[in-house]
Amino acid sequence: MIIKTKALVIREYIVGESDKYITLFTKELGKIQVIAPKGKKYDKGFASGTQLFVYGEFILTSYHTTYRLMNVEIINMFHDIRKDLNVLSYASYIAEFVQEVTHEGVGQEKLLMLTLVTLKSLMSQNSSLKLMRGIFELRALSILGFMPELEKCVECHEELEENENTVYFFGSEAGGILCNKCSMSYKERLKISYSTLYTMKYIIHTSFNCLYAFNVSPVVLQELEKVCRHYTAYYISKRFKSAEFIDQIEDL
Template sequence: MMVRTKALVIKEYIVGESDKYITLFTKDLGRIQAIAPKAKKSDKGFASATQLFVYGDFMLTSYKDTYRLVSVDLIEMFHNIRNDLSALSYASYMMEFIYYVTEPGLSQSELLKLTLVTLQALSKSEADYKRIRRVFEIRALGLLGFMPQLFACVDCGLAIDEKAEAHYYFSAEAGGLVCKGCKGTYEDGVSLSYSTLYTLQYILTVSLKQLYHFQISEEVQKELDAVGNHYVPYYVDKPFKTLDFIERLEKL
């Protein structure tokens, strides 16, 4: 059967002398694996069209759970990412993240849209890689069903009041925000300023077109890092090799 779908290459590896296996995050079929026969020698442009980060319109043949690449029309290759080591590292982490959190054959078109918007943000010369990483992680977990409650205390229902300057905490165990009075119920908890709380609300509710169109202070970035370091491992139990490389790179 012939299948046509828009897809992003999130993983690639060579088999034998010239064949290549690629993992595609598709609009219609979710995550699938396909073979690109003789990709390194093909005159169909498979060598470039099957690289990591390539987004295109893929024509495939399928038999049961096996897909074979027939042709591909390129839509975006994200060249700028390949020319910057930091951008390349963060983008590679996001591909590793997507590969781990998605399931074969399960369509997750909104997550694909988020990934494409994020790659576009990483491609810009003024990209703030640390901010982009945290925005991506938080929005992705929301799309995966782990949307935290950020507008009132999870336990007592105390509504957010900016003027009251009450102190709030983010708890993955609780599933979102807890006030100072309820914090003792949970062992975890990351202290939040109102600015960081508002930023989290923005990340989870704004349209994808506006997702990366904001700036934050160093203080908010530190608190977002604390939330991410606490929130992501709670739901995604995997040590990512690409993050280890990023940490080493940033120490240079």
């Protein structure tokens, strides 16, 4: 069967002397492993079309669960990602993240769109890479079914007052904001300001076009980073090598 699908290359690897393998995040089929046969005479476009971060229209043949690459028309190579080690490390984290949460046969069009928007934003560096990572994590987890409750206490459903001077508590395990009383029964509760809570609501609900078009104060960034990391680690238990690499280069 011949399949034509738009997809992003989220992993490329060569096993010994044999064929090249790529992992594609496709619009309709979710994550699939594809063989890019070495025997095929590569033209230049075919070889560059199988690189990490290439978004294109892929033509594949499928036999049972095996997919082989026939051709690819590149839509965006996201080439500038490689110009900066920091950008490359964050983009690698995004790729590793989607590899972990996507599955074969489960289309995740929204998550694919979010991933593409995020890669574009990482290249433009309009705001800090740390902020973009937090935005991606929170929005991705919301798309994946882990949207945190931010309007009322997730435990007792009490409406929380909206006041710039109020301190709020976020519980990853609880799955959202907790009132002062309910937060006492959670060992791990993260204090966040009104501005951070507001920013989180914005990240979850705004359109993709506006998602990376804002900046925040250093305090909000710090709180947001902490919440997003904690929330991600709670729902995705994998240790991301690329995230560890980011920590290493930022400690230098």
